[in-house]
Amino acid sequence: MHISNLRILPFLFAIIFDVSASTPHQECIGPLSHLSSYDEWSPLREVVVGRVEGATVADEPFVMIQATIPENQWEFFRRNAGQPFPQVQIDAAARELNEFVRILEAEGVTVRRPDHPGDLFRQAIETAEWKTKGGLYVAMPRDNLLAIGNKIIEAPMAWRSRYHEGIPYQNLLQEYEKHRGVELIKSPRPKLADTNYVRGWKYSEDSEFRSVTNDDEPTFDAADFMRFGRDLVVQESHVTNAKGIRWLQDYLGKNFRIHTIQFNDNHPMHIDATIVPLRPGLVIINPERVPESLVRKLQSGLFKGWDFVKVPRPIIPDSHTLYMTSKWINMNVLSLDEKRVMVEAQDEPMIKLFKDLGMEPIKCPFRNFNTFGGSFHCATLDVHRDGKLEQHLDAP
Ligand code: DAV
Numbered sequence: 001m002h003i004s005n006l007r008i009l010p011f012l013f014a015i016i017f018d019v020s021a022s023t024p025h026q027e028c029i030g031p032l033s034h035l036s037s038y039d040e041w042s043p044l045r046e047v048v049v050g051r052v053e054g055a056t057v058a059d060e061p062f063v064m065i066q067a068t069i070p071e072n073q074w075e076f077f078r079r080n081a082g083q084p085f086p087q088v089q090i091d092a093a094a095r096e097l098n099e100f101v102r103i104l105e106a107e108g109v110t111v112r113r114p115d116h117p118g119d120l121f122r123q124a125i126e127t128a129e130w131k132t133k134g135g136l137y138v139a140m141p142r143d144n145l146l147a148i149g150n151k152i153i154e155a156p157m158a159w160r161s162r163y164h165e166g167i168p169y170q171n172l173l174q175e176y177e178k179h180r181g182v183e184l185i186k187s188p189r190p191k192l193a194d195t196n197y198v199r200g201w202k203y204s205e206d207s208e209f210r211s212v213t214n215d216d217e218p219t220f221d222a223a224d225f226m227r228f229g230r231d232l233v234v235q236e237s238h239v240t241n242a243k244g245i246r247w248l249q250d251y252l253g254k255n256f257r258i259h260t261i262q263f264n265d266n267h268p269m270h271i272d273a274t275i276v277p278l279r280p281g282l283v284i285i286n287p288e289r290v291p292e293s294l295v296r297k298l299q300s301g302l303f304k305g306w307d308f309v310k311v312p313r314p315i316i317p318d319s320h321t322l323y324m325t326s327k328w329i330n331m332n333v334l335s336l337d338e339k340r341v342m343v344e345a346q347d348e349p350m351i352k353l354f355k356d357l358g359m360e361p362i363k364c365p366f367r368n369f370n371t372f373g374g375s376f377h378c379a380t381l382d383v384h385r386d387g388k389l390e391q392h393l394d395a396p
Pocket of ligand 1: 223269270272273274324325326327328329373374378
């Protein structure tokens with residue numbers, strides 16, 4: 001054989017035995033599996049983590065601010081609507097998100113991010129019915145997107161400032177749709193006209209929950225739902241109405257059952273600082289919002305055989321700014337599986353709780369991120385967990 005032919009032998013070998021298919025680089029990223037996720041605790045493989053860059057103070061009707069924002073922040077929102085949040089706070093939160101991403105990757109989880117929003121949220125939003133000075137952020141994928149099996153559903157959100165929040169996710173979601181077996185669902189776009197707000201709605205600290213928005217058109221935030229396999233638990237809130245819940249149930253069909261539970265909370269917006277499952281048979285609950293009587297009722301019905309564990313009172317000091325959440329954001333944790341759970345690094349009482357439950361808390365500093373209204377559960381969308389569709393709750 002001529003010497004020049006010998007030189008091509010390795011290439012022929014490579015083609016015949018396809019050794020190129022297992023280069024070290026490709027082994028690292030692994031096969032591009034199809035995405036699916038049915039619950040909050042099965043082993044986490046891939047997650048979307050939000051971005052806080054570009055965060056802008058929401059310009060919402062004042063009744064919506066009163067209904068959903070802590071009273072000590074109303075004045076801040078009134079003065080700063082449409083303006084950027086303080087840059088030092090954004091930077092500190094962004095550093096914590098990066099550290100969170102580093103930890104997730106070290107734990108073997110693939111992390112994806114939405115596009116940088118640039119100045120998207122600094123731009124006014126105008127429809128035929130209304131105008132706001134700007135948007136909010138893409139810090140909380142949990143609010144905007146609901147992952148159920150291989151479906152990712154874009155929520156019909158009730159805050160006008162969140163109308164364009166889906167844009168920085170579009171490239172990623174289209175990639176998921178093309179290459180990862182995801183079915184992307186756009187829910188019906190609400191108009192959010194002035195008539196959508198309950199006429200004469202008045203803020204009151206003591207009264208029962210009465211939503212600031214009516215049931216004229218379906219709205220929900222994805223974060224008002226908690227996934228337990230075939231069963232989803234939801235609360236009606238200031239942003240999630242009965243019509244929105246019915247739309248999702250009709251869309252999902254018989255394989256899924258959505259159960260509405262109302263908690264002891266007159267500012268409900270997002271269920272993930274109220275009840276969070278850690279594994280089949282175990283939920284942690286907010287002791288103020290889930291009274292004993294409700295626990296007994298749930299344990300004798302839907303949650304037969306489940307343990308309800310009250311979380312310790314939050315230790316976030318009053319001096320720490322929380323623009324958009326109560327301190328109960330301490331329980332807004334993300335499970336990597338039935339043992340490993342991400343927890344705020346300074347939150348000793350929660351760390352102890354998880355150790356007592358036989359779990360392995362993984363600490364990450366996140367208080368500066370909490371300032372923007374969420375913690376690990378809010379900041380993520382768990383698009384891929386092992387496991388399949390199963391029934392865990394006691395529904396007929
Ligand atoms: O205090 O329940 C949780 C907000 C999560 N986005 C609360 C707010």
